[in-house]
Structure formats: C-alpha cells, structure tokens
Amino acid sequence: MTSVVACFGEVLLRFAASDGATLRDTTKLDVHVGGAEANVAVALANLGIATRMISALPDNPLGTLALKTLRREGVDTAYLATGKGRMGTYFLTPAAGSRGGEVLYDREGSVFSSGDAVSPTALHGATHLHVSGISLAVSSTASATTRALTKEAKQRGLTLSFDGNYRPSLWQATGRDGRDEIAEMVDMADLFFGNYKDASLLLGREFSGENGSRMREAALALLNEFSSLKAVSSTARHIENGTTHRISARIDSRNASAESEERSLTGIIDRIGTGDAFAAGVLANWLEDPEDLQSAVDSGLALSAMKHY
Amino acid sequence: MTSVVACFGEVLLRFAASDGATLRDTTKLDVHVGGAEANVAVALANLGIATRMISALPDNPLGTLALKTLRREGVDTAYLATGKGRMGTYFLTPAAGSRGGEVLYDREGSVFSSGDAVSPTALHGATHLHVSGISLAVSSTASATTRALTKEAKQRGLTLSFDGNYRPSLWQATGRDGRDEIAEMVDMADLFFGNYKDASLLLGREFSGENGSRMREAALALLNEFSSLKAVSSTARHIENGTTHRISARIDSRNASAESEERSLTGIIDRIGTGDAFAAGVLANWLEDPEDLQSAVDSGLALSAMKHY
C-alpha cells in the first residue's frame, strides 16, 4: 500500500536577520517557513512521498504566504483550516562562526495554539500520522486537539510516529514537565524519536547516552514499557566548536538495532531543522520497510547532515 | 523657554515586503520603525527639537531594535519602559503604481496595549506632550494610561497636542465609537489635529469639508465647545489617481486662520506616515510661535509632501 502521510503541528513563519546582522541591528529579514512538523512534511514531500499538512492558519497575507510555500514544496495543503488568531512566527539571529544563534518565538495567540477546529476529514485517505511533543506544550487546547486527532488516527488504523522534540522552555512556561501527555502519545506510537533523556523523563529513572550499549538500554526500557511501540530512534551530537560537529544516529527495535557511522561536519551554517530532517529520513524508509533499520538510520543521518548547510 | 516634547504612544516595527513583492509572495522584509506618535517624535528630533518617547517595549531583540532605531534618529529613549508582552508590529505590502498597499496589524498582546506601567518620571523636565487617538482605541488599559498621563501633564503645566488619527477599524473592534474618550482628550488639548469628520463625531451634528469656509465653520465649532483649545489643524487630500494626489492644509484659531497653497504630488511612492509628518511640522512651528499660523501650516505641508517619497 502506498503511504499517505499526514503531519500535524503548528506551521511557523521564520524571519531571520539577513546579511550576517543580528536581530538587534538588522534592516532586512529573510522569510522562510518552519515549524518542526512542517519541516518533516516538506522533507517527506521532497522524497516523493504523498504528504499532507494538518494545521490551522489565519486568513490573511501571512497565512497565505505560509500555505503557498508549503504548496511549492509539494505538500498537500487541502487540509489546512483557517481560523481566528495570529500567524505563529519566530525571529532568528542565525549563528555565525563561533557566535551562537538566537531564537525569539512570537507565537502567542496563534490560530494553532488557540486550537481552532481541525477539518473533520483531515485523516481521510491517510495511512500514517506524524506528530511531535511541541504541540503538547504549546497550549492546552493544542494539546487536547493533538491527542484527540491521534486517537482518531489509531481508530482509523493509521500508523503513528511521534517526535518528542522536548523543549524545556516551552514546558516550563506551562508549569508542567509534560511527562503524562508525552507518555500518552508514546503509548500510541509505532515509531518514537527520543533519546536517553526522554527515557529518563518517561520512566522516572536515569539513563545514560554514554555509549551504544547504554543507549540501547534506554531504548529497550521504552520498548518494554510501551507495548505498541515498534522502534525508537535518536541522534547524538558532539560539538567540537561552533562550526564543526560530529553526529551519529541509532534506531532500536525489540530484537535488532542499527547504528550509523559517525559523520564529521565542518563549516556548519545552521542547525535549525536538522532533527526534523532526520525524522523525515528515518520515517520515509521505515514506512517502506520497517525491518530495514540500517537504511532508515543512514537515510535519516544523510538528510540531517545536508540540512546543516 | 526651550521646548522639550514628550510623545506618548505605541512604537511599532514595520515589516514591508521588499523588491516590489506582495506579502503573500515575498522572501524578504524591510524593517523600519513606525507608530503614529513615534513618527512624530522622529520628525521633531530631526527638526532639532529635544524629544523623548514615552512608551513600553519588550526586553527582547525586537524591543532593542526599535529602541536603537529611535535613538539613531536622536529621540531620547531614556523614558522607554520594558514590560511583559510582545513587540507591536505591522506587515505591509507597499503600494505600487495603481496597486494599493495592504497593511496587516499584528499588535495584540503587545507590551504597550497590555498597559505596562509608565515610568513615574516620564514627564519630568518636559514642556509639551503629544498624544494620539490611536492609543485610546488600542485597548482599555492603554486608553486609561493615556488619559492618566495626559491629566498629569496638565497638572504639571505642560501644553498638549492631540492628533485624532481616527481609525474606524480599530474603534469598531472595541465596540464603541470613541466619542467620549476623544472628547475628554480634546478638552485638555491646546492643539488638535482633526477635520470636519472629527467635528461631526464630537459635536453630534454634520459638518462639511467642501471648501475653506465650511472647514473653518467646523473648526470654530470645536474651538467653541472646548474652551482650552487654541487651534485646530487638518489636511485635505484629493486623489487624482494612485500616484498623483493634490494636498492642502489649514489651521484655525479663534480669531485667525491660515491655509496653504494646494500642492500637486506626482509619482507618489507611499503615504504612510504623511499625517504624522504634517503634525510634526505644524507642532514644531506652533511651539516656537503660536501666533504664526501661516508658517505652521506651510511647514507641516512641506514635511508631509516630502514623506510621500
């Protein structure tokens, strides 16, 4: 059966200071579309997989700009609702050499976080749903919508991937640590993007990312706890300096595991969205053959590596 | 006595689609600072008048960007408070030839409209306060702050200018027509920027802008009603087509009036902020010599004309 993937989450506009300036001093902004799940949708569509975005946008020029950009990339935009509220945005000073980047989220009151109704046919014809933990943390309405949609997906027989995408700052703002909602999602997922830190949070005891066998330990503990889960995948990053990183990745199922070779990346420009590219690469392969773990993790890392430039 | 002017109102960042694109299709935004009262402050500072801005900004890179831009223009930024909330912004498709411009305000939840406390020393050392009707319409807290600050100004003996700046869309969103608040402000003002339409609203009967004597009629009715008012000034615009306008201006006191010659402007690029430039030009002259109405209105129109390019 050919996959039809639905990605659910907030679509953000990204406004980045141009020409090496910082936000404090810039006279121009470069406009791009972002948002973790939208990034995954774009990457999947570029890989030739039929992909739709489920989200809500304002009925104004910025909402149209976001929609047109997704459409340009081949994402099916027919399931984007319009609703009341603002366009979710973020402002960025890109990293430059050893100078770190700076992100300013400006998404309060966005259509998505106001939880405007999802189209009732949003999942019709889809075979897989991809969701991330960011939607749980953004607002309580968004969290409720996310969980309801995921349940509907399970009932309709879709497979599910869930990217933890743990953002401490977002969760702090809610006053909770998100453990219960995240667990509820992982419990429904077939494929979970998360590492030993997520395992520590979810299972309430410390795991370590020190080496391959400790990481498998954490993955197995998750697979043990959550019975529908088929696989757990994550990346590890060693930062030598601002522009040189070493990255590697792994995926674990109950009875097998695959590790990529470590890749050294020099002259890195920007790491935004590299986690999303990884998820897309793994997911695209996993949908085609869930047994071929090695291809999944290699594709994921290759896509992620490309995204650093 | 040398004037020290305080302008109170919301500082906005203006993000305009560059290179002739529309917001729906742009890949770059040009960043400027706007907001009616901030425009007046910049224009006054450029005329060499000591001018401060009283407002509140977020403590983030966008707030800093706004502050630095005002400071560049010579506006005293020492009285800008920081507070909770977003940076107020607006997005713009600039007009081009016969194609009209399009403005999208994105200022909900801004620090200013949340009414964060004004510095208690904000008026110390100032001799004049300039305020506009936009601050009354933006939110009820902003309206309360505006009126309180204006009262304090009166008590401290400052003179006051008030620009009606009537924005139907803003007032509609409040469910009121603003008549009472505006009247409260005009009642305290020395100089009012408003035309026959404002007179109609405030006095509850129809006035006309048909010709000079009808406009003087409206001004005199206002001067009659509001006893501290010294002068009323306004512009009139005849739009021949998208890029060619004819503009003129007048000012009326109880026993005198001055009219400018009509100016024909061709190849107009952008009329945003032209009303603010007019107010600044009139105000600067009026502060120096409140009797010389002709200079006031001529300077105002000259500044306004320049702002169309």
Added chain:
Amino acid sequence: MTSVVACFGEVLLRFAASDGATLRDTTKLDVHVGGAEANVAVALANLGIATRMISALPDNPLGTLALKTLRREGVDTAYLATGKGRMGTYFLTPAAGSRGGEVLYDREGSVFSSGDAVSPTALHGATHLHVSGISLAVSSTASATTRALTKEAKQRGLTLSFDGNYRPSLWQATGRDGRDEIAEMVDMADLFFGNYKDASLLLGREFSGENGSRMREAALALLNEFSSLKAVSSTARHIENGTTHRISARIDSRNASAESEERSLTGIIDRIGTGDAFAAGVLANWLEDPEDLQSAVDSGLALSAMKHY
C-alpha cells in the same frame, strides 16, 4: 458543474536584469516563470479555479524550478511531462520610464518545441481547455501536438478558449503567416481572444479598430464565419507615453456585446503578461456565466490593469 481548466502551452523561465540595469550590464538576474498559457493558469488558480498545466519540462534543476513555482501558485502540476531538450527561457531588460524593454527569447531546442509526448491522461477530468496561437508558431511538432490535443478535447466534450496571441516575429521565422492553423483552432473554439487584426488575417479582408462599432463589425464577421464560436473578446491600448496608457476592452457574442470603461494607467512598470491576465479574467467569468458579458470584460480589464505594476 465546477470547472476544471487545463492550460496547454510552453512554460518559460524569465530572467530579468535586476536593479534597473540592462541585460548588457547586469550582474544579477531576477527569476520568474512565464509563458502566455502558464500566466493564464497562474491567474486562474489565484482566482480559485481548479487549473492544471499541460506541458513538458526537462528533468533538470531548471525544469524543477519552473514546476515548483507553478505549484506554489496552486496550479496542478501532475500533468507536466518530462522530456528531452532544454528549458525554454527568455531574457529581459525591463522597461524603465521612457526607455523601452527588450526581450531575448532563448527557447530553441526546448522540450516543449521538440514536441515531447503529452500525457495520455492529460485531459481526464478537465472541463475546459485553454490554448494560444504561440504554440502553433513555436515549431511544427508543437503545432501538431496542439491541434491533436484540441481535437481530443472537443471529442471529450470540453469547452475551448483560444488566444490568438499573434507574434509576427515567431511566424516570420516559420516562413508562414499561420492563417490556416489559426483558423483551424478558431473553428473549434467557444471563446476567441482576438481583435480586428486577427479578423483581417483570418477572413482575408481589412477590418478596423477605430471605434466600437467597427470593432463589433470585425467580431460579428468572425462569429459568422466560425459556427461553434460563442464569443470574441479583445483589448485596445492607447499609449500616451512610456508610463501612461489608456486601456479598454470589449466582448461580443452574436446578439450582445459589452464594453468596459476606458481606464487610464499611470506610472506603469511593466506590461508583460497583461494580455494573459485579461484572458484569465474574462475566462473565469465566462465559465461561470457565459451570458454575463459585462462582468467578464470588467473582470478581465481589472486583472489586466493590476498586472501593469
């Protein structure tokens, strides 16, 4: 029945000298998508009409660039074939003030003109086909493909619009005047975009565009000669100077006609694609209500006017 429009023709990439430079001196080119029929497709999609493009592109980065740009605008790109040959392009020095523009076509050997196979399902589900005379002149294979596709459309019961788009230079290069092929197309069309000059060519006698009644004369002669034809529409342009034009438009059926008011456009930037915008505006209305000629011609002229900026 909801319309599904198919536009057939060559998709071109347009490379325009930026920042006011000429092609001879430029260091940057601005990239856009053009081609008369693709312009119509984009305009129709922007009006909310389901529109597909039937054409052939090279399987290389430039072909992908063209496809993604059409997709961004909401044009259905599922019926674009890939084939051997180059991407069709044109280079442009935009007009500036009284300085005229300059166009350099560079489309020899393009996939489209090499006549690569049209997808056999290209017309499935479509209700209307739009074609232009440019495709007849571009190459003999393109001409053959155009006529074959049009015949198939008629057999399938689609309605047909045909824009003469007479380009003397293109026809001169073929050594023919195109009369026979054009007549063959008009004979199948329901709606023909052409004026008194096209009538002169097709009917072999002189018509005049001097005034409304002479223009109706030419239209009636065409409606007389071509029995399936329902309506004939055209624009007239009076050039006052490089940046000021007056434009008007008309449409004629056998027993009715509608004329727009003349519009004066000042500060014109660029007239490329204004004829295509007109065709799209007329067509969109005609598809909805073929009797309402006035709306058709007014919409067409409004869209065309906007395109000058």
Added chain:
Amino acid sequence: MTSVVACFGEVLLRFAASDGATLRDTTKLDVHVGGAEANVAVALANLGIATRMISALPDNPLGTLALKTLRREGVDTAYLATGKGRMGTYFLTPAAGSRGGEVLYDREGSVFSSGDAVSPTALHGATHLHVSGISLAVSSTASATTRALTKEAKQRGLTLSFDGNYRPSLWQATGRDGRDEIAEMVDMADLFFGNYKDASLLLGREFSGENGSRMREAALALLNEFSSLKAVSSTARHIENGTTHRISARIDSRNASAESEERSLTGIIDRIGTGDAFAAGVLANWLEDPEDLQSAVDSGLALSAMKHY
C-alpha cells in the same frame, strides 16, 4: 578620415545611497563611474567611435576600479596616467519623486586636481579633443594642464569641442568667475556647448533664452566674437515637476541653425549626466558631417532623453 576622440578631464567614482535611502541613513552605496568628460567618453565609445580617456588616477584599488569600468565600456584606457593623490569621488542621494537629489563632492587632493603629468603621447593618433569647463575650475594646476593640452591639440591639428559646464559652486570656491579661462578655451574650440548664460558671461552683456530667435542671437554673438568657432549647441529644460520635464535642443552655425522638437519626459529617475549624453550625441554626428545640424541636435536630444532613466 576615421575619428579618434580624446576626452580630457577628471574621472570620478560616484557612490550613491541604494534602495531609496538618503546618504544620512544608508547602509549600502552603489558604485558607478562619473565625471562629465568620462561620461562623454563612455557614450562615444558606446556609439562605436574610437575614444580614449586622458586623465590621471591613483595607483590603488579605487583607481583600478575606475579604469576597469571605463575599459568595460570600450574606452581606450592606455593613456591614463597614475600619480600621487586620492581618487576623486562624489557621494549622492538620488532624487526620488519630488524629493530632490543631493550631491557631495569629495575630490580635494585628487590625483587629477594635483595636476600630475599628462602622458606626453596622450594626443598621438587622436583627431579630436573634448574638454569641459569643470577642469578649469577644479584647481589652478588642472586649469593650466587643460589649457596646455588644448594648445598642443590645436598645434597638432586636432579639432576641439568644449563644454562650458558652468558650475557656480566650483567657480565660487576659486574666487574668480572663470571668464578669462573659458574665453581662452572657446577661442580655440570648433564646437562649443553653451547657452545664453554662457554668452552673457563671456561677452559681458545680457542675452536671453526666452525663445528660439533670442537664443540664436546669443549664439551668433559668440560665433562673431570667436573666429575659429564653427557651431554652438545647447539644451533648454522646462521643469513641470520633479518627475516631469520638457526638454529641447538647438545648434547654430554662422549661416544655419537646427532645433529639435520639444520632448516631454515623465517618470524621470535621475538627470545626472544628461548634459554629457547630449554633448556626446551632438559630437558624434558633427564629427561625421559638420553640415548636418539637424541630425546632430536630434541625436543629442535622443541620447539625453534616454539618460533620464
């Protein structure tokens, strides 16, 4: 005999505020080459006439930039000397709509005005020399060099054109009105670009530019006074407003005269260098046929008109 024209004068770099900004606020400058005589040289080379530039540049990156730009346009740069001093420059806020432009010359201490030696072979092989009054006003060394070179040209049998290019601000700075030096040059010239104001200065009595016959009067008085002079040519400009001008031109010999039709130019961007373009157009034609005054004046005006955009 085929003409080989030598232009003598200062080559300037022109730094203009970009993107509509003023010099006071710009973050980018656009770089071009200017200088009245260099403008003439570029225009002549573009008309296909063998043209060399005689001047002196600093041996630094800015000097090289100026040389390469002239070379790009086909001007022979083999006779450019290098010398001590700075590159002559000027900074520009371009005009925009009704806002006038602003020029800031920054040429003190330039190589040219320091009078560094002209190559002894500078005139070898040349048939015509073009000079302007600016070189007389720039510095006393420059003035001396100009007159010496012109004398050498006369001795070598070259024809001479002289553009008065009267710049009040430059002459004021010298404390003289330039009458004597200018007269010395006109006395050697075959073709003089100057109008009734130049006649007034040179002949010490008032002439008028009111209409054609008064202008011929002034020209004849000059032809009377200066016996080697063959023709006098000038333009007249009527400024309707910032972006709309009407221009016309005339040329007078002793027994004939030619006037162009008046041209109306709308949407004017920039009038810098339009006088130089006129001189080049007239000169190119005059060199080919000194009797055909009408062609000369028409070509001059056409080139000048184009330069306004």
Added chain:
Amino acid sequence: MTSVVACFGEVLLRFAASDGATLRDTTKLDVHVGGAEANVAVALANLGIATRMISALPDNPLGTLALKTLRREGVDTAYLATGKGRMGTYFLTPAAGSRGGEVLYDREGSVFSSGDAVSPTALHGATHLHVSGISLAVSSTASATTRALTKEAKQRGLTLSFDGNYRPSLWQATGRDGRDEIAEMVDMADLFFGNYKDASLLLGREFSGENGSRMREAALALLNEFSSLKAVSSTARHIENGTTHRISARIDSRNASAESEERSLTGIIDRIGTGDAFAAGVLANWLEDPEDLQSAVDSGLALSAMKHY
C-alpha cells in the same frame, strides 16, 4: 620579444543561484563570465600580459554582456567574431559546506559550437596560442576549427600550450574518447597541462599518480612520445572534506622537474576555474623563462589557491 597570447575556446555565461539557494529554489542568479580558455585569458590579462580572446559570440545582449566583461578585465576583444546561434551558458548551484555544487550546461546550439568562422586575422601579431581539450569535445565543427587554427599557429611560428581539461561527460556525448584529436594537439604543443590519467589515455597503458616519481614517469613518457613537447604540468588534489583540500603541483621537462610544496586550503568556497588559474600562472612564467620551472609551478599554484575563495 614581448608575448602576445591568443586564447581560443568557448566563452560561457555562468548563472549561479544567489544567497545560498539551489537552482531549484532560487529567485536570483549571479552573472559571471566563464569558460576554461576565457578564464585563462582573464588571468593572463590581470598578470599584465597582452592577451586576446578568439571566439564567436551571438550579436545580442548576452553576447555583448560577455564581451564587455572580458574587456573590463583587459582582454583584447577585437578578435571576437559574431555568428548565428545562442550564447553558451551554464547554470550553477554553488557548493556550500559539505553540500556539493551542481552544474547544468546549456550550450547546445551555441555560436561557438556551430563553428562559425574565425576571423582570418585572428592570429596576426600573436606569439602564443592557448587551447583546451574542451573545444575538441564540444562539437565536430568546433573540433575542426580548433585543429585548423592550431595548425595555422604552428605555421606562423607561434608557441602553443594545450590544456587537456578532460571532461568525461562531454566526450561520452560524442561517442568517442577523444584520444586521436587530443594526441594531434599534444603533438603540436610546447606546453601540455595533463596528468597521469591523460598519459594513460594517450599512450594506451596505465600510469599512476601515487607519488612524485610515478608522476615524472608519466610525464617523461609523454615527452618521449611527442617530440615538440617541451614541458608537462599538472596539479594533484587531496580532498579532506568539502571545505578543506590539500593541493600540490609539478612540471616536468626532459631534463628537469619542479614540485611545489603542498598547500592546505581551508574554508574553500568554490573550485570552479582553479585549474584555469593554475594554467595561467604556469604559462605566464613559462613564457618569460621556460627554464625556470620552479617559478612556473609556484606561481601557478599560488593563483590556483587564490581562486578557491
């Protein structure tokens, strides 16, 4: 005797995606002039050597753009013919960090490859001719013209340098491996730019680039086979990663050889044209003193290194 070098080959326009975008997504292209032999001509002219380009360009704005750019760099453009056909172009996604670049040639039907006549005086006054293997592979007419011109050069007593510039893709398109044409050229050359791979192709047995002595072996075999050959020169590149390379170079004559030190280049931006810069550096020195091999190879490598940024 002062050298006058003629470079023969196709002049290409290079259109590169700007601002870090790929060709598939770009909205702007940066325009440069390229083509292997034109790159050599520009580099030689910048070194102060009298250099002309022999090639053919279309008589249209793109041809003019190419000509003006070469002229700017000081290349003598008087021997560029005009002919029928297109301008040869290539499109480029520049490399960025670990992401490789992508080149799309679009040169079919170009004036050069159509073999339009070379000016009969093209070699008059020249002392040296530089040619590359690309011209042999581009089309059979180009190949014939190349060989004819080279023979004429030999007859006129010019020295000859030949850069193999082996492009597998170009040769594959011809269905031949080029061995015979290349051999014919090397047989006439004084200086050959080629390495052990070229030796393998030309001599029909395997050579190795493993170390200095194996490379000298290959060079000596070539010098042995081709009796007029005086020297063979080549570079070797060790790619550590996308932005860090180590490069070295050597030159061999029958009885001497010189090797450069290996240079490590970090933060490499672009390697296009680095081989051409090497050839120019070696050639410039060789023309002055064919015995000083060390200077030749050091200059070549220095120029090549600079070209990576």
Added chain:
Amino acid sequence: MTSVVACFGEVLLRFAASDGATLRDTTKLDVHVGGAEANVAVALANLGIATRMISALPDNPLGTLALKTLRREGVDTAYLATGKGRMGTYFLTPAAGSRGGEVLYDREGSVFSSGDAVSPTALHGATHLHVSGISLAVSSTASATTRALTKEAKQRGLTLSFDGNYRPSLWQATGRDGRDEIAEMVDMADLFFGNYKDASLLLGREFSGENGSRMREAALALLNEFSSLKAVSSTARHIENGTTHRISARIDSRNASAESEERSLTGIIDRIGTGDAFAAGVLANWLEDPEDLQSAVDSGLALSAMKHY
C-alpha cells in the same frame, strides 16, 4: 562612583566591498562606522557604560551618517564638534578564506586630522578618558590636541587608558617612530594596552613575547619606568591559517598578573576591530574593580573572540 567614559579619536566611515567582491571589481559598498576609539566607545556603550565620543566631524551628510550610527549604539554624541575638512574614510576588501583583506585609508584632509577645536566642555562630567596611539600619528595637530586633552583630563582627576595601537605605516609617513609622544602618553596612563614590542620601542631594548614569563618581564619593565601606570595588558595571536587562529591575553600589575586560557577560533570572518573589542572588555571590568585582573582579561578576550564573526 559610576563611570562616565570619554573616548577621543577619529571616527571613520568604513566602505567595504559587498558580496565577496574585491574593491577593484565591486558594484556595491557596505557602510559601517569604524576608527579604533569609536569601536571602543560602541563596545563600552553596548556593555551599559555611559560613554561619550569626543571627536570632530564635517557638517555634511557623511558626518551625519557617522553621528547617527554612533548614536544608534548608545554613544553620547553631544560632544562631537563640527569643523572644516572631509570625513575620514577607509575602503576595504574583506578577507575571504585564505585570501587576505586589503585596506585603503582615505583620511587626508579630514576634519579630525586638521585638528579642529575640541569642545571646551568635552571632559565635563567624565571620569575616565580612553585614547590611542593612532591619534598621535595621524597629524601633528591631532597629536597636539591629543596630548593637550589628556593633560586636561589628568588635571581634572580622570583616570586614563591608552592603547598603543602601533601602526608602522602611519608612523613611517610622519618620518618619526613616535617613541617620545607615546612615552608621554604612557607616562600619564593608568592602564596601557601594549605588548613586548611596545616595551622594546619605549625602553630602547629588546623584549620577547615567547612565553608568559618573558611577557611579564616586559610588562614589569614598563611599570617600573612609568610610575603612574597601574596595569599593562595585551593579546597574543597564533595564526594557523587564514580562517583559524589561536588567541590569548594577559594583564600585569606590579604585584599580580592574570592570563586567559588560549582560545581556538575557526571559520574567522574578519579581524578588524578585534583589538578594540579587547580593550573595551578589559577596560569595562577594570573600571569596576581594578584588582580583579582575571575577570578583566577574560572579558576582554571573550569580546574580542565574538568580534571575529
């Protein structure tokens, strides 16, 4: 007591070739403000320290541009005088990869070097003065003004920091080595930015920068010679290649010293102003606590490191 720092020196405009071009080939320049002491002022203001600039600017658009840019950064511009002369400028080809940068100073005849009067109240209210050796070398008037102002500062009880900033090329142009003037300044300073080379010049014997103890030796010799001096600070730079440097820093007082850890910087873009950033970081800390040498040197190095990007 809260510090109020006055920086004295020439404000320069910096015009840098944009988009990777060299000055010889650029069509655009990026405009920034520079000058060693102005760089220090901007850095101090950004650290929140009340900072004024004492200098002289021309009363023209370029002077205004410089003033507005300093004001934007929060530097107090009330003590900038206007005077006769040009704006001091420099032109820059930025470094790129292994290609070194190139600077062209164009400051002759500048207002500052012409020594126009310093405002008599320039030091009123200031607690500290920062000066550099560049002002001594620029012109004899500038040198005299510098020393006079410094003496006045001592008399008023201000503390003094002096950055040697030894520029061989500037001193060579004066025909002196500057030893006496520099010594005069160091003799008045509390904090001296200089290394073992400065010690060698000032004390007339050789010192070495080989390792920490040799560097302390040089610093102690200076502290010994100049009795009011409290501390000496310097950086050391090890250049691995164009884009990778290792930098470290130290500060010595009579009875203590502090060294930073060495930092490795990769992907360096530009080292202009990095010495000024270091001085600002050290000075800011030293003003707050002159005993805490470690914080001073660490802050200085951190700021300097950031400035490389």
